[in-house]
Amino acid sequence: MLLTNTEEIPGKKIMAFYGVVSGSTVRAKHVGRDMMAGIKNIFGGELKGYTELLQESRDEAIDRMKSQASQLGANAVVNVRFSTSSVAAGAAEIYVYGTAVSVE
Amino acid sequence: MKQIIIFAVLLSLGYFFGRRAEKKHYQSIIEREEQMISLPTTSSKKVAHDKREIDHCQLVNGSMVVSVDYFKRILAKLRNFFGGNVQSYETLIDRARREAVLRMKESCPEADMVINLRLETSSITKGKKNQVGSVEVLAYGTAIYFL
Numbered sequence: 356m357l358l359t360n361t362e363e364i365p366g367k368k369i370m371a372f373y374g375v376v377s378g379s380t381v382r383a384k385h386v387g388r389d390m391m392a393g394i395k396n397i398f399g400g401e402l403k404g405y406t407e408l409l410q411e412s413r414d415e416a417i418d419r420m421k422s423q424a425s426q427l428g429a430n431a432v433v434n435v436r437f438s439t440s441s442v443a444a445g446a447a448e449i450y451v452y453g454t455a456v457s458v459e
Numbered sequence: 460m461k462q463i464i465i466f467a468v469l470l471s472l473g474y475f476f477g478r479r480a481e482k483k484h485y486q487s488i489i490e491r492e493e494q495m496i497s498l499p500t501t502s503s504k505k506v507a508h509d510k511r512e513i514d515h516c517q518l519v520n521g522s523m524v525v526s527v528d529y530f531k532r533i534l535a536k537l538r539n540f541f542g543g544n545v546q547s548y549e550t551l552i553d554r555a556r557r558e559a560v561l562r563m564k565e566s567c568p569e570a571d572m573v574i575n576l577r578l579e580t581s582s583i584t585k586g587k588k589n590q591v592g593s594v595e596v597l598a599y600g601t602a603i604y605f606l
Contacts, residue, residue: 357515357516357517358517358518359516359517359518359575359601360518360575360577360599360600360601361504361505361574361575361601362504364516365505365506365513365516365574365601365603366512366513366514366515366516392526392592392593395526396526396527396528396529396592396593397469397472397473397528397529398472398473398476398477398480398528398529399473399476399477399480399481399525399526399527399528399529399530399531399551400476400477400480400484400525400526400528401523401524401525401526401558402524402525402526402593405524405583405593405595406522406523406524406595409522409524409583409595410522413520413522413597435518435599436577437520437579437597437599438579439579439581439583439595439597440581441581441582441583447583
């Protein structure tokens, strides 16, 4: 599955459009990580646990989008966009969407 | 009295550790930016002025979650009172942004170019009274591999 965030795939021709596909995950951090983040809020610096968590959930959202695209018979997704929002205190939603297409 | 001591301890902890971490981080950012200078990144949507043929392309991303320290939060509170540039937050977000772009570049060292770079910032945890707790910066783009 080819993914790009440009409107077309460089060097390839788009044959058919299948419409918008998307994938999302909502994840919460466990208490230990929350406590570590609380301590880090005094010292400052990177919250490695949160970086990893968001990266994992982003990968999962991409996987969900990919499986939706392959169900439609597409072999590429163009114009991929990410969005992150904190739904509740301690949980973040990752949303990925794009246009499913088939290329030669 | 007890509260003042706790406040002073937190403030000095934030000041010393935060300063040191920021200095170290900037040093490593500048070093790594020099190393990755051979991988050009643009925010334009097309590969311009290049006659080479494209082999394949790939979506790449990099992210970082950064947290403010206690000292910076107090500085920002003071700024909120007087108004003006909140410089302590400016450097924080600048650090996160440059780090995210670097991580994105480091995830595809063999690429020849990254086009359509997009940056997105979102605050992950809100502190008390809607103050910034930690900020996530995500950088993503399309890596191009020439033949």
